[in-house]
Amino acid sequence: MSWASxxxxxxxxSLFGVHERIAASFIRExxxxxxxxxxxxxxxxxxxxxIRSLEREVELQLKINVSFDNRVPxxxxxxxxx
Amino acid sequence: xxNQVLNPLPRKSPEELGVSPLKISxxxxxxxxxxxxxxxxxxxxxGCVAAEGWWxxxxxxxxxxxxxxxxxxxxxxIGIAVQEGKLSVEDPVISFFPDDLPKEVSPNLAAMRIKHLxxxxxxxxxxxxxxxxxxxxxxxxxAFLKLPVEHEPGTFFMYNTGATYMLSAILQKAAxxxxxxxxxxxxxxxxxxxHPTWESCPRGINTGGYGLKITTEDIAKFGxxxxxxxxxxxxxxxSPAWIEEATSKQIENGAGGDSDWAHGYGYQFWRCQHGVxxxxxxxxxxxxxxxxxDAVTAITAGTNDLQGxxxxxxxxxxxxFGMAGEPDSVVAKASSEELRHQLEELRLxxxxxxxxxxxNTGHGTPCYRLEENEFGIKQLQIxxxxxxxxxxxxxxxxxxxIELGEQEWKPRVHLVIWSx
Numbered sequence: 001m002s003w004a005s006x007x008x009x010x011x012x013x014s015l016f017g018v019h020e021r022i023a024a025s026f027i028r029e030x031x032x033x034x035x036x037x038x039x040x041x042x043x044x045x046x047x048x049x050x051i052r053s054l055e056r057e058v059e060l061q062l063k064i065n066v067s068f069d070n071r072v073p074x075x076x077x078x079x080x081x082x
Numbered sequence: 083x084x085n086q087v088l089n090p091l092p093r094k095s096p097e098e099l100g101v102s103p104l105k106i107s108x109x110x111x112x113x114x115x116x117x118x119x120x121x122x123x124x125x126x127x128x129g130c131v132a133a134e135g136w137w138x139x140x141x142x143x144x145x146x147x148x149x150x151x152x153x154x155x156x157x158x159x160i161g162i163a164v165q166e167g168k169l170s171v172e173d174p175v176i177s178f179f180p181d182d183l184p185k186e187v188s189p190n191l192a193a194m195r196i197k198h199l200x201x202x203x204x205x206x207x208x209x210x211x212x213x214x215x216x217x218x219x220x221x222x223x224x225a226f227l228k229l230p231v232e233h234e235p236g237t238f239f240m241y242n243t244g245a246t247y248m249l250s251a252i253l254q255k256a257a258x259x260x261x262x263x264x265x266x267x268x269x270x271x272x273x274x275x276x277h278p279t280w281e282s283c284p285r286g287i288n289t290g291g292y293g294l295k296i297t298t299e300d301i302a303k304f305g306x307x308x309x310x311x312x313x314x315x316x317x318x319x320x321s322p323a324w325i326e327e328a329t330s331k332q333i334e335n336g337a338g339g340d341s342d343w344a345h346g347y348g349y350q351f352w353r354c355q356h357g358v359x360x361x362x363x364x365x366x367x368x369x370x371x372x373x374x375x376d377a378v379t380a381i382t383a384g385t386n387d388l389q390g391x392x393x394x395x396x397x398x399x400x401x402x403f404g405m406a407g408e409p410d411s412v413v414a415k416a417s418s419e420e421l422r423h424q425l426e427e428l429r430l431x432x433x434x435x436x437x438x439x440x441x442n443t444g445h446g447t448p449c450y451r452l453e454e455n456e457f458g459i460k461q462l463q464i465x466x467x468x469x470x471x472x473x474x475x476x477x478x479x480x481x482x483x484i485e486l487g488e489q490e491w492k493p494r495v496h497l498v499i500w501s502x
Contacts (some may be wrong), residue, residue, distance in 0.1 A: 011493040015475060017355040023139035023493065024486040025432030026464075026471050028439045034464070036180060036473060036486060037432055041140050043119070044360040044365035044384035051464075058450045062457065065119070066365045066386050076459065078452035 016040060056080045083272045089315075091299060091306070092130045095418055099127040101377075103421035105402030106133050110424060119384045119430065120366070120391070121146065122298040125399065126306055126378040134423035136298070139491045145279070145295040146382040149363030152280070152294035153246045155304070157200060157350035158262050159253050161324035162268050168256040171197035175227075175248060178255045183223040190231035196252060198235040199245040200349035201332035205233040209292075210244030220284035223251050239335040239347060243291035246350065247283070250290030258463030260479070261288040272314050273307065275300040292363070298380050304361075305369040305378035329359045329371070342392045356396060366391055375403045434489045 013022045015038075023039045032053055039046040050061040060076040096103045104123060113120050121140040125133045136142055148155075153325050175194045176183055184191075190205045198204050210229055217225035226244050247492035250261045257264045262280040270278050278300070282292030307313075308329065312320030337345020338355075346353035352360050360370040366383025368391065379395060449463035461476040469488045474481060483494045 011485075013482055013484055014479065015477070015484065017119075017479070020166075021144060023482060023491040024473070024484050025489060025491050026486040027433045027489055031436070035433060036471075038484065038486075039139060039430075039491070042145055044149075044367075044382075046384065051447065058448070060459075060462070061454070066140060068364070068383055070386075074458060076452050076455040076457070077461070078450040080448055081451045081461075081465070082447075082449035 053080075088276050091126065091302060094130040094132065096132045096421065097418060099130055099132045100404045101125065101127055101132040102402040103418045105398045107421050108423055109394050109398035109402075110135070110428070112398060113391070116387065116390050116394075118366070118387050118390050118394070121382040121384060121430075122380075124298055124302045124378075124380040125402075126302055127403065128376050129306060129310070131302070133421065133425065134298075135428045138429040139380070140430075142299065143297060145277070145297055145300075146367065147363075148294045148296065148301070148367045149292050149365065149368040150243065151301070151361045151362075151363035151369060152290065152292050153243075153350040154369065155294055156246050156249050156253075156261060156290045157263065157328055158269060158304075158320060159265050159337045160196065160200065160249055160318075160349070160398065161255055161328060163253055163264075164324065167319055167483030169196060169252065171195060173252075175199065175252070178252050179227060180225050182221065182227055184228045188231055190234055191227065192236045194231065196249070196423075197332070197349075199249050199252075200328075201236070202239055202241050202245060202335075202347055203236045203333045204240065204242055204245050205231040205235040205238060206240050206242055206244075207232040209240065209242050211242070211247075214244045214247060222247055222285070222287070223281050237335070239288075239333050241335075241425075244444055246291030247287070247289060249350075250288045254287055260286070261290060269307075269319060271302070272317060272319055273303045277301065298382055301367075301382075302378055302380035305371050305380060308371050309373060309376065309378055321495070329353075340389075342389060353394065356400060360392075362388060368392075370395060372400070375400070377403060414499070432489055432491055437487060 020042045022042050026036045034051045036049040046065050048063045052059045058078045062073050104314050122136045128342050173196050214222040214225045253261050279295045280288040311322040329351050331346030332348050334349045338345050342354045358372050366385040368380040368381040447465045458478040463474040465472045471486045473484045
């Protein structure tokens with residue numbers, strides 16, 4: 001899949017339902033742990049995705065900096081396919 | 083979208099405007115020490131920008147979601163419509179929606195006027211927003227009108243975003259165009275507010291109580307318009323009588339004290355401590371009008387500590403004002419250079435660790451299929467490059483690609499340079 005066929009261009013995304021600017025970073029905490037930070041810079045929100053992988057499995061913990069209910073989302077489990 | 087600001091506000095140094103750089107600096111430092119995440123800050127005095135800053139990666143030309151600060155703009159539209167004779171604050175709410183009324187109209191619903199929507203005194207015992215959003219047919223007006231009205235309108239304060247939606251719906255009925263369309267030539271264009279956007283309900287009515295996106299300078303201009311009693315560059319946009327009415331206490335909302343949510347409510351404006359009024363929105367969006375000091379503060383943020391932001395304004399900015407050019411203790415003793423440097427350095431850094439790991443250690447190009455989840459994410463792949471990674475996410479709407487910098491924001495942004 002080419003870059004052009006994706007829904008966003010660099011610095012923009014529609015991931016959150018509207019076309020908007022985004023600034024993003026990652027940090028390799030360890031060989032098994034990667035933390036992504038997505039700042040929706042047209043909003044008050046940033047999303048942290050903490051990815052922990054173990055062989056063929058993965059667990060994602062998403063956190064949002066501010067919300068009306070302060071609820072921490074349930075972790076998301078997944079399996080490696082490639 | 084153009085990055086140019088149409089009709090930018092004039093800029094002067096804090097000293098020229100009689101504002102203490104030290105006090106501004108103290109305000110910024112307090113926000114940092116209290117871990118209050120601001121995204122932008124502008125301080126105006128005498129119609130000029132005295133100080134401004136954006137915390138990178140936030141930028142001056144970016145619009146920011148206003149949340150309930152949108153309400154003050156909706157109120158303004160109603161004020162203009164009153165001026166134009168399109169409606170009156172004494173008009174009954176039910177008079178606009180004969181096709182959406184419940185079978186039996188209660189006395190309290192019949193007594194509800196536009197002014198009660200404006201002052202958050204509809205008589206409802208609870209916020210109506212959830213009921214409006216969950217209406218099966220998307221007819222939020224009908225959903226609002228069918229709710230019980232427990233109190234006599236005007237006697238009971240209940241912050242009620244559904245009420246502001248009704249103002250938007252009434253404006254659309256009376257004007258024959260949406261709130262956003264109505265405000266375009268009457269407010270946004272005269273103020274040089276470019277490309278404002280406003281969320282709409284499934285029936286095409288702007289949400290009114292939230293959903294407006296504009297820049298921080300646009301917020302500041304809006305506050306300045308109120309400070310100037312509705313005059314803008316020689317043109318009257320809003321009557322001084324309306325501004326007086328809209329920003330005065332129309333209903334009690336508490337016992338005052340240290341809470342800035344208990345000093346009275348106007349027409350979609352909050353009365354504050356110290357005789358100040360403001361519009362505000364969730365997570366720290368503010369337009370604060372310091373009338374006695376001829377000043378406005380516009381702030382965007384991502385914080386739950388709204389009172390903390392206001393306390394910082396009261397503690398530091400209220401004391402920042404002296405007479406323009408007055409070389410005494412109130413006015414600047416700290417160097418403007420120090421403030422300029424502080425404003426230039428405002429940033430929200432990405433998570434970092436030292437030492438930075440060697441490139442790509444232990445991370446390949448994994449692709450994961452995820453179990454069903456509340457975010458609708460189906461698949462996720464990360465590809466690493468030289469100090470960058472590419473995140474490919476597949477969700478119910480399709481595929482999305484985001485580039486991430488390693489311990490840096492991607493894309494990199496230009497710092498905003500404050501200049502007098």
